[in-house]
Amino acid sequence: MDFRFSPEEEKFKEEVRTFFEREAECVSAAKEEWDSGLGYGPNCWNILQKIGGKGWLCPTWPKKYGGLALSYMYRYIIMEQMQYYLNIYSTVGAGMAGPVILSHGSEEQKDQFLLPIARGEIEFALGYSEPQAGSDLAALMIRAEDRGDHFLINGSKLFNTRAHYAQYHWLGARTELTEPKYKGISLFIVDLKTPGITISPIWTVGKTRTNEVFYDNVKVPKEALVGQKNRGFYYILEALDYERISTVSGIERDFMEILEYVKKTGKGKDPVIRQKIANLAIEIESARLLALRVAWMLNNEKIPNYEAGMLKLLVSETEQNFVNTSMQIFGPYGQIRKGSKWAQLNGKYERNYRDSLESLVTRGTSEIMRNVIATRGLGLPRG
Amino acid sequence: MDFDYSEFQSILLSSTKNFLEKEAKGLFREIENTEEGYSPQLWEKIAELGWLGVLFPAEYGGIDGSFVDMVLLIEEMGKALFPGPFVPTMISGLAILKYGQASQKEEILPRMIEGKLILSPCLAEPDHALNESIIEEKVSTRNGDYILSGTRLFAPYAHVSDRLIYSADTVQGKAIFLVDTKSPGVSCNPLDSIGGDKACEVNFNAVEVPESSVLGETGKGEDIIAQMNEWGALAESAYIVGMLEQVLKMSLEHAKEREQFGKKIGSFQAIQHQCANMAMDIDQAKSLTHEAAWKLSENLPSTKEISMAKAWASDAARRVCLMGVKIHGGTGVSEEHDMQLYFRKAKASELAHGDGDRHREIVARQLGL
Numbered sequence: 001m002d003f004r005f006s007p008e009e010e011k012f013k014e015e016v017r018t019f020f021e022r023e024a025e026c027v028s029a030a031k032e033e034w035d036s037g038l039g040y041g042p043n044c045w046n047i048l049q050k051i052g053g054k055g056w057l058c059p060t061w062p063k064k065y066g067g068l069a070l071s072y073m074y075r076y077i078i079m080e081q082m083q084y085y086l087n088i089y090s091t092v093g094a095g096m097a098g099p100v101i102l103s104h105g106s107e108e109q110k111d112q113f114l115l116p117i118a119r120g121e122i123e124f125a126l127g128y129s130e131p132q133a134g135s136d137l138a139a140l141m142i143r144a145e146d147r148g149d150h151f152l153i154n155g156s157k158l159f160n161t162r163a164h165y166a167q168y169h170w171l172g173a174r175t176e177l178t179e180p181k182y183k184g185i186s187l188f189i190v191d192l193k194t195p196g197i198t199i200s201p202i203w204t205v206g207k208t209r210t211n212e213v214f215y216d217n218v219k220v221p222k223e224a225l226v227g228q229k230n231r232g233f234y235y236i237l238e239a240l241d242y243e244r245i246s247t248v249s250g251i252e253r254d255f256m257e258i259l260e261y262v263k264k265t266g267k268g269k270d271p272v273i274r275q276k277i278a279n280l281a282i283e284i285e286s287a288r289l290l291a292l293r294v295a296w297m298l299n300n301e302k303i304p305n306y307e308a309g310m311l312k313l314l315v316s317e318t319e320q321n322f323v324n325t326s327m328q329i330f331g332p333y334g335q336i337r338k339g340s341k342w343a344q345l346n347g348k349y350e351r352n353y354r355d356s357l358e359s360l361v362t363r364g365t366s367e368i369m370r371n372v373i374a375t376r377g378l379g380l381p382r383g
Numbered sequence: 384m385d386f387d388y389s390e391f392q393s394i395l396l397s398s399t400k401n402f403l404e405k406e407a408k409g410l411f412r413e414i415e416n417t418e419e420g421y422s423p424q425l426w427e428k429i430a431e432l433g434w435l436g437v438l439f440p441a442e443y444g445g446i447d448g449s450f451v452d453m454v455l456l457i458e459e460m461g462k463a464l465f466p467g468p469f470v471p472t473m474i475s476g477l478a479i480l481k482y483g484q485a486s487q488k489e490e491i492l493p494r495m496i497e498g499k500l501i502l503s504p505c506l507a508e509p510d511h512a513l514n515e516s517i518i519e520e521k522v523s524t525r526n527g528d529y530i531l532s533g534t535r536l537f538a539p540y541a542h543v544s545d546r547l548i549y550s551a552d553t554v555q556g557k558a559i560f561l562v563d564t565k566s567p568g569v570s571c572n573p574l575d576s577i578g579g580d581k582a583c584e585v586n587f588n589a590v591e592v593p594e595s596s597v598l599g600e601t602g603k604g605e606d607i608i609a610q611m612n613e614w615g616a617l618a619e620s621a622y623i624v625g626m627l628e629q630v631l632k633m634s635l636e637h638a639k640e641r642e643q644f645g646k647k648i649g650s651f652q653a654i655q656h657q658c659a660n661m662a663m664d665i666d667q668a669k670s671l672t673h674e675a676a677w678k679l680s681e682n683l684p685s686t687k688e689i690s691m692a693k694a695w696a697s698d699a700a701r702r703v704c705l706m707g708v709k710i711h712g713g714t715g716v717s718e719e720h721d722m723q724l725y726f727r728k729a730k731a732s733e734l735a736h737g738d739g740d741r742h743r744e745i746v747a748r749q750l751g752l
Contacts, residue, residue: 001385001386001387001388001389001392001451001673001677002384002385002677003384003674003677003678004384005384006384009384073384259750259751259752262752263751263752268747268752269752271744274743274744274747274752275740275743275744275747277747277750277752278694278742278743278744278745278746278747278750279694279743281691281746281750282671282691282694282695282743282746283667285671285674285688285691286666286667286670286671286691286695289670289671289674290666290667290670292384292386293386293670295384296384296385296386297386299384310662310663310666313659313663314663314667367652367656369659370652370655370656370659370660371652371655371656371659373658373659373662373663374652374655374656374658374659375655377659377662378631378635378655378658378659378662379635379639380635380638380639380649380650380654380655380658381639381647381649381650382650383646383650383651383652383655
């Protein structure tokens with residue numbers, strides 16, 4: 001048992017940290033832009049390209065596709081630092097679309113997409129959720145009809161968060177009406193500028209922009225199909241599997257800010273607040289240990305199955321508990337928004353409290369994670 | 384980074400499992416209402432297996448293991464609800480190893496490791512507001528020897544112990560004494576308690592203790608007590624982790640068997656989600672405990688990590704056992720089923736060496752509050 005990074009990994013971590021410190025100006029502009037909830041703007045693209053230039057967006061990929069052929073622990077180390085400095089810990093391209101292209105894409109797709117993904121030049125919007133297909137993703141209904149020389153796509157998507165700045169849609173669409181439903185789904189890479197696509201904004205309670213995406217007789221070339229037709233649902237699950245690493249470095253960073261606040265304001269003498277702070281520290285530490293373990297499993301070619309579900313559950317619930325507790329520590333001041341002289345820490349936690357809801361429901365709600373843990377991890381029978 | 388067990392740990396684990404499965408089935412129930420509260424025969428056997436020497440150097444007959452090894456061993460004991468003075472003897476022995484003079488170590492440690500000496504810490508003074516009949520606290524000296532009077536509470540298995548670790552306030556400050564239980568004036572009465580741990584009331588009535596029995600430096604007793612409580616808290620956390628793993632295992636077995644409304648109850652999400660929460664809770668307690676044990680093994684600062692582990696484990700003990708009972712339904716409440724044993728013992732472990740609130744306060748202090 002050893003909870004330390006190896007000396008080489010420590011050295012690498014230092015290198016990544018130094019990079020972010022050196023790029024402080026660029027980093028803080030990108031973080032501010034990202035924290036606005038609008039997604040990537042020029043500053044985010046700028047820093048992502050600098051990170052990508054180092055090979056750090058896809059460090060586990062082969063060198064010819066812009067990676068460094070490093071092990072998963074290195075990816076974890078980079079994600080930890082990215083999250084700490086930027087709140088962005090990966091891109092959809094690097095974390096989900098890219099790995100599926102790498103294992104199932106055509107040679108043309110690999111050549112067209114992998115290098116730009118690794119270099120931080122392009123992004124994908126996940127095109128999974130629909131009004132009637134959330135947790136039950138296999139129920140998705142958007143149709144992709146095979147018209148011989150192209151696919152014709154009609155239907156709509158909901159909560160496709162990156163669609164307004166990503167170049168490509170990572171689209172799950174129905175290519176066949178089958179029973180069971182998951183056997184008729186295919187994956188496509190669609191250029192979001194294709195005629196017939198309309199993207200309209202939806203604003204979350206956290207003032208993060210997400211989108212509805214409408215497909216109205218959209219003609220998509222045959223080459224847009226990823227892997228085999230009707231195998232899309234398997235690829236979707238596989239893509240979720242690739243993105244198992246999670247970190248708590250952003251929560252740790254904000255926790256230190258709250259701890260300093262408590263010390264400075266003298267609130268640290270209050271036994272109730274002492275209990276709350278200690279409890280947060282413990283919960284965050286337990287989540288960090290699980291994050292490390294999952295990364296270690298991937299690094300050692302062990303398949304984190306329910307552990308990944310646990311990690312997703314624990315990190316998102318910990319984040320929610322953290323911002324909730326922070327609000328309680330501020331007391332009534334906690335509700336005051338950015339801009340007022342009474343707002344604490346610039347109203348950051350008032351916004352984070354609203355925004356923390358998102359991670360509880362994206363990538364599988366906490367309840368879905370509990371289903372996964374119970375059935376896959378604990379072997380309980382499906383209902 | 385390595386979350387695997389070493390080869391030694393894997394062997395230790397499988398031999399421990401085998402031994403406990405063979406020897407400790409039903410032991411808790413069998414032993415609970417006996418006078419001793421443990422099995423002297425099994426105590427000899429675990430000494431032969433080397434358990435009592437895991438943390439001690441070879442020169443005293445130990446096997447030079449680490450705190451991680453100890454934690455893994457205690458987890459297995461927790462699963463089996465193995466009763467007895469293992470933890471009190473260990474933390475007392477460690478105190479002698481760390482603070483004792485060479486003569487004290489030589490006198491006690493080899494025999495302790497052989498299973499011939501049981502040790503018990505007598506560190507908790509009674510709350511004076513709660514009982515009038517306790518012996519008046521008194522420390523005096525005669526010809527260089529100490530004369531000690533006082534009552535200590537919750538000394539685990541003191542009634543079967545050979546040496547007591549007794550704390551008292553001297554003029555130079557808190558001191559720790561190593562006292563032979565057979566000394567005139569010592570009496571130990573086991574208290575009937577929820578976990579059947581034979582927590583004792585220990586009375587010292589003008590007990591003569593030679594100066595040479597002082598453990599460590601006179602006046603530094605608080606440090607020794609704090610250190611012993613840290614070891615104890617870590618050990619209890621491990622015992623809790625083991626107990627809870629067993630509770631989850633029993634609950635899952637029940638949920639996969641029991642049918643209501645024409646279905647296995649384990650197929651209901653109401654049960655599934657509670658089981659998932661239990662698994663999560665246990666996982667957190669376990670990784671915090673392992674990290675703390677690892678830090679202690681590596682001589683890294685571990686006060687905060689130990690308190691993190693005990694704070695979480697203490698509360699998880701209550702939460703997980705409560706859910707275990709609920710999942711078992713009426714069975715979980717019945718005397719006959721083992722679930723209630725874990726439910727009771729979990730409460731004793733929660734309170735031992737500081738509950739969740741106590742350890743969160745330590746964490747808060749460690750964070751600079």
